[in-house]
Amino acid sequence: MFTGIVTDLGTVREVQPIGGGQDHRLIIGTSPAFLANPPVALGASIACSGVCLTAVELGADWFAVEASAETLSKTTLGGWQAGTRVNLERSLKMGDELGGHLVAGHVDGTGEVVSATPENGSVRWRFRVPQTVAPFIAPKGSVAIDGVSLTVNEVAGEEFGVNIIPHTATITTFGTLQPGSRVNIEIDMMARYVARLREYQR
Incomplete structure (x- = not known):
């Protein structure tokens, strides 16, 4: 974990x-x-x-x-x-500070950078994900992009946006991404289990 x-x-x-x-x-x-x-x-x-x-x-x-x-x-x-x-x-050890969200390291699919737009002191990044992944991404929910824990700001169909502050861009690969770049996407673990539970309730 x-x-x-x-x-x-x-x-x-x-x-x-x-x-x-x-x-x-x-x-x-x-x-x-x-x-x-x-x-x-x-x-x-x-x-x-x-x-x-x-x-x-x-x-x-x-x-x-x-x-x-x-x-x-x-x-x-x-x-x-x-x-x-x-x-x-x-990997996380028992007792470590949980600064982001629980991430398993099991990628659900790859996404594509759509755009990166300066917004005040940060940059608004938009990504497009496959139809199989999109339903699991919710506004104000968590998502891991190339292993970086982020909060989803908005969702529109198969696209969603997050804000990246300069510090994050400096210490991660966000500083090297550009429109068209492919990234690894892991959805929030809770969303994955809720979806599986609903399958059995139908």
Whole structure:
């Protein structure tokens, strides 16, 4: 489990095809402090731009993860290459401050940046999501975009908007996004369970 509060901005160093080229092994560079305080254990879960992945190898300032063909096809990871910037968050421990909202690291679909418009001291970002994801996004509800916990400001059909303050843009990949960019979307966990419950009540 995660909170959607990004604690480091990593960079993909290598993408190595494995499993007959269907899967990928990713080497992600990060700050030594991210891995050392406290030390990340082999097999630990790390949210990489919203995708929960397992650390299979560790270095002083890098870690390796492996992504299956399923993950590559359902998230933005299939398009990652050397130099891609990655939002990083270590898994939540009991007793940690829950600054965002509960995030599982299970991506529900990918969205597309529609626009980014300055609005007072922040920027209003609009995203378009698939029809299968749109019903689960509600005004003033929570959503994780590339692993960043955000509050939804408004919804119109398959599009929704959020506001990003300068601090968030500086410490996350929002500083590199532009219209047309693809992002990982995770809907609020509560919305997912309510929808499942309603299926059984019909």
